[in-house]
Amino acid sequence: MIIKLFDESSFEEAFNICKLSMNLDELNEDVFREKTFSDPDFLPACTLMAYDNSNPVGFIMGVIRKRESGLTGYIKLLAVHPEYRRKGIATKLYANVESEFKRAGVKIIRVYESWPNYFMPGLDPFYTEAICFFERNRFLKIGDTSNLVCHLKNKDFGTEAEEKTAWANGIEIRRAVEKDYKAMIAWIDKNFKAWEGEVSSSFKNIPISLHIALISGEIIAFSAYEANNKTLGWFGPMGTTEAARGKGVGGILLRRCIADMQKLGFDKAIIPWVGPIPFYMHYIGSKVQRVFWRYEKKME
Numbered sequence: 001m002i003i004k005l006f007d008e009s010s011f012e013e014a015f016n017i018c019k020l021s022m023n024l025d026e027l028n029e030d031v032f033r034e035k036t037f038s039d040p041d042f043l044p045a046c047t048l049m050a051y052d053n054s055n056p057v058g059f060i061m062g063v064i065r066k067r068e069s070g071l072t073g074y075i076k077l078l079a080v081h082p083e084y085r086r087k088g089i090a091t092k093l094y095a096n097v098e099s100e101f102k103r104a105g106v107k108i109i110r111v112y113e114s115w116p117n118y119f120m121p122g123l124d125p126f127y128t129e130a131i132c133f134f135e136r137n138r139f140l141k142i143g144d145t146s147n148l149v150c151h152l153k154n155k156d157f158g159t160e161a162e163e164k165t166a167w168a169n170g171i172e173i174r175r176a177v178e179k180d181y182k183a184m185i186a187w188i189d190k191n192f193k194a195w196e197g198e199v200s201s202s203f204k205n206i207p208i209s210l211h212i213a214l215i216s217g218e219i220i221a222f223s224a225y226e227a228n229n230k231t232l233g234w235f236g237p238m239g240t241t242e243a244a245r246g247k248g249v250g251g252i253l254l255r256r257c258i259a260d261m262q263k264l265g266f267d268k269a270i271i272p273w274v275g276p277i278p279f280y281m282h283y284i285g286s287k288v289q290r291v292f293w294r295y296e297k298k299m300e
């Protein structure tokens with residue numbers, strides 16, 4: 001087996017291995033590009049292909065992100081062709097990435113949840129081989145999370161009445177426009193720093209896939225969609241400042257985004273990595289679709 005750096009010439013091969021291996025997920029070439037080359041932390045030394053003779057048989061992508069607690073490494077994607085499993089291919093790919101992480105001074109490694117650009121918020125335990133693999137590599141389970149699904153067909157997500165009441169109370173609700181960008185990013189940095197990447201990404205869509213609520217011109221809440229895993233119908237993130245909570249603003253913004261997604265032709269919306277499940281169930285009737293286990297390894 002030989003290991004090579006992933007590049008444009010192996011894009012198709014890596015995509016095919018991932019698509020074949022991660023069969024519980026929707027994956028298309030646009031999303032695969034977004035996950036790989038379009039990640040601002042894309043690291044060639046940690047993005048590797050494995051070949052058996054000239055057959056592409058495995059792919060791994062690791063990224064390093066600067067977090068408040070220090071440098072965190074993420075195994076962002078890992079897949080071995082089903083016909084080449086249990087031959088130590090993932091082990092070799094992982095060992096290369098882990099030693100790069102070590103060299104870079106990474107203190108903690110996590111699996112898949114590489115926000116703001118991530119494919120899954122953890123490991124789906126139905127990929128049981130992956131659970132076995134990471135536990136064998138001394139990763140410990142640190143929690144779990146879930147994705148919700150909201151089916152959009154033949155449903156009404158209108159907010160007219162609620163918006164009238166909000167306006168009467170001095171709350172302006174509208175889609176963000178280009179000139180809101182600076183104020184939005186300043187507000188996000190102050191209130192929900194972790195979501196800056198996704199908010200920024202929503203401003204690149206046409207139309208901008210983010211709605212805001214304001215009082216006297218000051219942002220108090222936002223809600224976005226198609227900000228990560230674009231084309232797959234992912235909602236989020238969303239947030240309301242503490243002082244403005246409990247007034248129904250989040251519900252209006254959520255439903256505005258979901259209504260947009262319905263108009264775009266999605267038949268379902270994924271609400272990933274939640275969050276207050278009762279809030280989403282109340283406003284859009286969404287239910288748990290998948291569960292993810294979160295894993296971590298501390299570097300010695």
Ligand SMILES: CC(C)(COP(=O)(O)OP(=O)(O)OC[C@H]1O[C@@H](n2cnc3c(N)ncnc32)[C@H](O)[C@@H]1OP(=O)(O)O)[C@@H](O)C(=O)NCCC(=O)NCCS
Nearest residue numbers: 021079080085086087088089090091127129130132133136
């Ligand atoms: C997880 C995956 C990458 C492992 O690839 P692999 O090349 O078969 O892994 P390795 O041969 O290096 O396995 C190393 C160890 O992991 C564990 N392991 C891997 N697959 C296992 C299985 N099917 N059953 C039990 N243990 C397993 C074992 O401890 C194994 O060591 P051993 O063979 O000496 O017992 C592969 O199964 C895969 O592509 N799965 C689908 C994609 C996926 O789930 N990715 C993560 C998505 S969340």
